[in-house]
Amino acid sequence: MIEPLTIPISITWKDHHIQLLDQRKLPATIEYVDLKTVDQVFEAIVNMTVRGAPAIGITAAFGLAMGAMQSTKDQLEEFQEEVLAIKEKLASSRPTAVNLFWALDRVSKAAESATSVNEAKTTLLQEAIQLQAEDEQMCRDIGEYALELLNSSEPVLTICNAGSIATAKYGTALAPFHLASERGTQFEVYACETRPVLQGARLTAWELQQSGVNVTLITDSMAAQTIRAKGIKAIIVGADRIASNGDTANKIGTFNLAILAKEFNIPFYVAAPSSTFDLTIDSGIEIPIEERHPDEVRKIQGISIAPENVPVYNPAFDVTPADYITAIITEKGIIKAPYITGINSLIS
Numbered sequence: 001m002i003e004p005l006t007i008p009i010s011i012t013w014k015d016h017h018i019q020l021l022d023q024r025k026l027p028a029t030i031e032y033v034d035l036k037t038v039d040q041v042f043e044a045i046v047n048m049t050v051r052g053a054p055a056i057g058i059t060a061a062f063g064l065a066m067g068a069m070q071s072t073k074d075q076l077e078e079f080q081e082e083v084l085a086i087k088e089k090l091a092s093s094r095p096t097a098v099n100l101f102w103a104l105d106r107v108s109k110a111a112e113s114a115t116s117v118n119e120a121k122t123t124l125l126q127e128a129i130q131l132q133a134e135d136e137q138m139c140r141d142i143g144e145y146a147l148e149l150l151n152s153s154e155p156v157l158t159i160c161n162a163g164s165i166a167t168a169k170y171g172t173a174l175a176p177f178h179l180a181s182e183r184g185t186q187f188e189v190y191a192c193e194t195r196p197v198l199q200g201a202r203l204t205a206w207e208l209q210q211s212g213v214n215v216t217l218i219t220d221s222m223a224a225q226t227i228r229a230k231g232i233k234a235i236i237v238g239a240d241r242i243a244s245n246g247d248t249a250n251k252i253g254t255f256n257l258a259i260l261a262k263e264f265n266i267p268f269y270v271a272a273p274s275s276t277f278d279l280t281i282d283s284g285i286e287i288p289i290e291e292r293h294p295d296e297v298r299k300i301q302g303i304s305i306a307p308e309n310v311p312v313y314n315p316a317f318d319v320t321p322a323d324y325i326t327a328i329i330t331e332k333g334i335i336k337a338p339y340i341t342g343i344n345s346l347i348s
């Protein structure tokens, strides 16, 4: 029997404001925060109350619509200037995940041809609601394609949280596990803890347990030993931005896993919706890599684990060159090398 996925929804539009599942508090507490101003939306993306490329995009889309609805301008031109300023503010929250810019562009473009302020406000909100609904469907479709490549009797490794709470629902890299679970089949999944912010330990381990998936947590440095000792047969990860040539930015540590996959001769899959492709850039060199606060490395959950002022390098993402990627799984189908050709025909 098919049991629908029971993971909490991370982003909910509540008529006039946004409600977010507070991902910073998981797994200890399931708590929601209400965002009623554009500044609060900006902060929630920066401080990772909401995180994960598609979820950031959806939140920003609702943030733009909410800010526009709160506008008191009655002249269309002045209103549009205000919308542009809100868009620029939200776009400056995090630099790497292209879904943020894609979502803001899509929602603002939809309202460009509006002939009145009221029509523009309605269109902005409708587009944000539509974008969220489409993301859920895209994630389901990604999950179905991923199930064509993965075998539920073989252990799989993942990093970070490319799961339901990082999207509208189901996730990207975790979608096949949730779909299989709904159908009564449990995958065996190894989750890297994903230092420094621990999305793997706090979010993926929790999310997969909620869904009944057979998940085991490891620290990031245990990946090679786990692949050998536990017979990992595939690695699957999400993405924050994929360049035209297939180079893929994802959570820091992803490239390490791709190198291991090559060494152990196992497939390395990237799962992402078309909103994660950036066809304006040729290769991964052009992807901006976010560097976050040093205290994320000096501390774990607020507790110091290093000298207070030790210098830190804290890139939040790395770029895996396309040659290391066995296939990119999208909602439109599975893309294999040569990526330029596949991406152009399927995504653009």
Ligand SMILES: CSC[C@@H](O)[C@@H](O)C(=O)COP(=O)(O)O
Binding pocket: 051, 052, 053, 054, 097, 159, 160, 161, 162, 163, 166, 167, 171, 172, 173, 199, 237, 238, 239, 240, 250, 251, 252, 316
């Ligand atoms: C479906 S989420 C895909 C990616 O956004 C995910 O793998 C990731 O790297 C998230 O990074 P985060 O810094 O937690 O936003």
